[in-house]
Amino acid sequence: MNSNEAIVVCRCEEVTYGQLRTTAEEHQCTAREIKLRTRAGMGFCGGRTCRIPLDRIIEDVLPNVSQGDIPLKYQPPIRPVSFGTVGEKND
Amino acid sequence: MxxxxxxxxxxxxxxxxxxxxxxxxxxxxxxxxxxxxxxxxxxxxxxxxxxxxxxxxxxxxxxxxxxxxxxxxxxxxxxxxxxxxxxxxxxxxxxxxxxxxxxxxxxxxxEYPIPLPGWTLPGVMSIGAAQVMTNVHRVQVGKKGIIVGANILAFAILNELQLAGIHVDRIVLPEKGPLSGKAGEPEEVMKSLLHAAHLAPSPLLRIGSRFMKNDWFRKTGMKFFPKNGVKVNGTPLLLRKAAIEVIGMKQVEGVRVADTDANGTIIPGTETVYEADFVCIAGGLxxxxxxxxxxxxxxxxxxxxxxxxxxxxxxxxxxxxxxxxxxxxxxxxxxxxxxxxxxxxxxxxxxxxxxxxxxxxxxxxxxxxxxxxxxxxxxxxxxxxxxxxxxxxxxxxxxxxxxxxxxxxxxxxx
The missing domain is CATH 3.50.50.60 (FAD/NAD(P)-binding domain)
Structure with missing residues (x-):
């Protein structure tokens, strides 16, 4: 295996460059789909670290797609919070 | 309310x-x-x-x-x-x-990173993290560092690390590829650096700002870019060397680099290891x-x-x-x-x-x-x-x- 294949791109969910690349090539998918298929960007940091590398992989694999066409969804909570906080039960 | x-x-x-x-x-x-x-x-x-x-x-x-x-x-x-x-x-x-x-x-x-093999080793950090540790927390990030990625942010923070007495040994580029984008292409990097030429006390970069905006000159400039780099505040900037991997057993011990041609393509058989105990990745903001x-x-x-x-x-x-x-x-x-x-x-x-x-x-x-x-x-x-x-x-x-x-x-x- 090429050493680049083993680069961990999403550190929170430990998803490698090889996995992302294969998934993107096989499914010709959007950033959102690659996230759902691999969990890249769904970890503790909320994708703040790997968002741009993910976009770049998609941009490279899909013809005629540029970073500007890749809106990766944001969802609340955008920071890790306890169930108690979300439920407004603060002590 | x-x-x-x-x-x-x-x-x-x-x-x-x-x-x-x-x-x-x-x-x-x-x-x-x-x-x-x-x-x-x-x-x-x-x-x-x-x-x-x-x-x-x-x-x-x-x-x-x-x-x-x-x-x-x-x-x-x-x-x-x-x-x-x-x-x-x-x-x-x-x-x-x-x-x-x-x-x-x-x-x-x-900040966004440029992931490369070994970037999860302790001792690898974003350039911004090095800045926060140095200027906010007053923690010495290491004794001998290498910056991967040459941009304005990296130069500004390089200067701050130097002011704090931290030795940055070299600045190299990331390996050209989908994850590094233009940051891995020497010519593109040169182009963006020319706008900050006054920061670099190097005749090549300074002359560059005057006439290297022309494509032909820029290509020529890249071809003859000195192998040992030009110095930015005393730290060699190596636009023709690419970081292939951060190496180390339990923490950063060095960076494996290779020479590249003017387009950033790696020249086989030119690999060498630069020792370091910390690595800063300068992706961008x-x-x-x-x-x-x-x-x-x-x-x-x-x-x-x-x-x-x-x-x-x-x-x-x-x-x-x-x-x-x-x-x-x-x-x-x-x-x-x-x-x-x-x-x-x-x-x-x-x-x-x-x-x-x-x-x-x-x-x-x-x-x-x-x-x-x-x-x-x-x-x-x-x-x-x-x-x-x-x-x-x-x-x-x-x-x-x-x-x-x-x-x-x-x-x-x-």
């Missing part, structure tokens, strides 16, 4: 809070970090005039001014959601929900726009501004009633611009709140002029085409929101 919540106590947020409070509004500022100032507190550099820009002093000045105006500043608090409820905004934070008519999002920027996105604000991708930015006017309002933005969330620029934009947003909010009568128009107008003036005077730009990016946004705003009865489509994130 509070009138305004400012999210982010950096230069834009504090300046916005000050302007709003000055106009008679009750303001609360929330910040995730343990102290106010944002990325301002990492900054330390000498201006062309010879004066020093001390970010810690600047942020202390803003902080004191805000306190004098009775601004309520809460640090160590996170905002995890933002939603409209009738005429008001519900801001969900780790200390409960705050309801206000006006929100200023001043969340700044985030992008606007941290999560909150504007969950609030439902429309976005536009503008490369010159650093990525997806929320639609906004020159008065810093968004298309969503009561939602304002300032600072790097609107595009990657300096802390000084952020302060000026924050002031603009603060007065803009006061105007919408019906404060200060006729004088507010004058104050707002002056604040907008001030943003333009500071941008014009800026010695360096993170993106040399920033003006063009700003123009694109203002044209977009005019087209979508200023011409009445114009059905328009907008791009949302998600």
């Amino acid at each position: 509070m009138d305004v919540i400012v999210i982010g106590a950096g230069p834009a947020g504090l300046a916005g809070a000050i302007a709003s409070a000055n106009s008679g509004l009750k303001v609360i500022v929330i910040d995730e970090f343990i102290k106010p100032g944002g990325r301002l507190i990492g900054q330390l550099h000498q201006e062309r005039s010879g004066e020093w820009w001390n970010g810690i002093e600047e942020s202390e000045r803003l902080h004191q001014e805000a306190i004098t105006l009775s601004v309520d500043i809460r640090c160590g608090v996170s905002v995890y959601n933002l939603e409209k409820d009738g005429d008001l905004w519900n801001v969900h934070t780790s200390i409960g929900t705050i309801t206000v008519p006006f929100v200023l999002i001043a969340t700044g920027a985030a 992008y606007p941290l726009a999560e909150l504007a996105a969950v609030a439902g604000c429309p976005f536009q991708f503008i490369h010159e501004l650093g990525g997806h930015v929320p639609h906004h006017s020159e008065t810093m309002e968004t298309p969503l009633e009561g939602l304002f933005v300032a600072g790097n969330i609107t595009g990657i620029e300096s802390g000084k611009i952020a302060i000026a934009q924050g002031t603009t947003a603060g007065y803009s909010i006061a105007k919408h709140a019906g404060k200060c009568g006729a004088v507010i128009d004058e104050q707002l107008n002056q604040a907008i002029q001030n943003v333009r003036l500071i941008r014009m005077q800026a010695a360096i730009q993170f993106n040399p085409d920033i003006e063009s990016g700003r123009r694109k946004m203002s044209e977009l705003w005019e087209k979508l929101y200023e011409k009445p009865a114009n059905l328009h489509s907008t791009q949302k994130l998600g």
Whole structure:
């Protein structure tokens, strides 16, 4: 295996460059789909670290797609919070 | 009830809070970090005039001014959601929900990495992390470092590390490929560095700024780029060497590099290892726009501004009633611009709140002029085409929101 294949791109969910690349090539998918298929960007940091590398992989694999066409969804909570906080039960 | 919540106590947020409070509004500022100032507190550099820009002093000045105006500043608090409820905004934070008519999002920027083999080893950090450890926490990041990635941010922080007595051994480029983009192409890097040529005391780069904007000269310049690099503040900048891997058993022990041709393609058989005990990856900055996105604000991708930015006017309002933005969330620029934009947003909010009568128009107008003036005077730009990016946004705003009865489509994130 090429050493680049083993680069961990999403550190929170430990998803490698090889996995992302294969998934993107096989499914010709959007950033959102690659996230759902691999969990890249769904970890503790909320994708703040790997968002741009993910976009770049998609941009490279899909013809005629540029970073500007890749809106990766944001969802609340955008920071890790306890169930108690979300439920407004603060002590 | 509070009138305004400012999210982010950096230069834009504090300046916005000050302007709003000055106009008679009750303001609360929330910040995730343990102290106010944002990325301002990492900054330390000498201006062309010879004066020093001390970010810690600047942020202390803003902080004191805000306190004098009775601004309520809460640090160590996170905002995890933002939603409209009738005429008001519900801001969900780790200390409960705050309801206000006006929100200023001043969340700044985030760094993006250039992942490479071995980048998860202890001792590898983003260039911004090295800055925070050095200037904010006063922790020595290591004894001998290598920076991967040559850009303005890397040079600025290189200088700060040197001021702190930390030895940065070399600057190399990342390996060319999808993950590094233009940062791995020597010629592209050279092109962007030429705009900051006065920072590099190297004849090649300085001469470059005069005539190397021509493609032919640039290619020639790359071909003859010295193998041992040119020195930036005494640290060799090696545009023709690419980092292939960070090596080490339990922590960073070095970086494996290879020579490249003028296009950044690796020349086989040229691999060597540079020893180091820390590595800084200088990817770049992008606007941290999560909150504007969950609030439902429309976005536009503008490369010159650093990525997806929320639609906004020159008065810093968004298309969503009561939602304002300032600072790097609107595009990657300096802390000084952020302060000026924050002031603009603060007065803009006061105007919408019906404060200060006729004088507010004058104050707002002056604040907008001030943003333009500071941008014009800026010695360096993170993106040399920033003006063009700003123009694109203002044209977009005019087209979508200023011409009445114009059905328009907008791009949302998600």
